[in-house]
Amino acid sequence: MAVDLSIPVLVVDDYKTMIRIIRNLLKQLGFSDVDDAADGTEALGKMKQKRYGLVISDWNMEPMTGYELLKEVRTDDGLARTPFIMVTAESKTENVIAAKKAGVNNYIVKPFNAATLKSKIDAVFGE
């Protein structure tokens, strides 16, 4: 199944620089509808206003972390099926296992490159 490049993507990160990097990479990959949020709370609010086809979130944010956002999304009937990729510097095994248990679709450790982002998005959409 080809990735639908018109799907709305939500990038969640508390560092504007990282949002800009991911936005540029997504643009290069062909995604055109990209929004952003500075933490889990803001992201959850945006997700309740607009149906996103993919969420790419950092883990360590305040007040709501990406891990908490993932758990909130998976327990909300309206949002539970949203593809969710964690992009984070948290690279301990316990983080990966916790994210998997919470229902993450893929997990990218920072620093990462465009090829890794593309391959993980492709994997999420079954390519």
Next chain:
Amino acid sequence: MSKQSHAEVREAADGLRDKDDISLIDVLSLAEASIHSMKSFIDSLDSKIYSEFREIAEYIQNTKSEIGHLQANDLQSKHIPEAGEELSAVVTSTEEATTKIMECAEAILEADPSDHEAYQQTVNDKMMIIFEACSFQDITGQRISKVVETLEHIESRVSRFAAAIGAEDSDQPASEKEEKRKKRKKDLILNGPAQEGAGVSQDDIDALLNG
């Protein structure tokens, strides 16, 4: 205890009562005055007890000296704020440099390659700005060296003080704020970036997710 030494102790104690902010130095000074004032009494005791009192007095004197060497006020008012300012400057300069480099990359990506001459000029101009922006590395390196120097300075003073008073680490958190911070880190698995080679690789992560 003689009347004169009794008066000295009373004077030191009265001095403390009048102070709003009593420091450890003040308390140690009072303890020292008390011990000196008891000299005549101590003289009448057997030599073993006298020796123990003398050791206590020496310990107090040594502790006072070590507290002086710690120069806690100097650390708090000068070294730690300066280190914080250096780190803030590092964050600012790296952010500025990253923004400049990204602006250049975005401009190159958006430039029209069909006009070959104009495109080449844009690429050359933006590349020069990228080279200039990379000079942040030298300055941030120097700033971080200063912070490392400050940390080593603090470490040596605190280590010397801890060794002098035979300090042992407490299991209790330093403050309620610290306790909350630790609990949040544990509950939300906030480990932060791992040291080089300490975290799992992307391949390991892929294996964990697909396993």
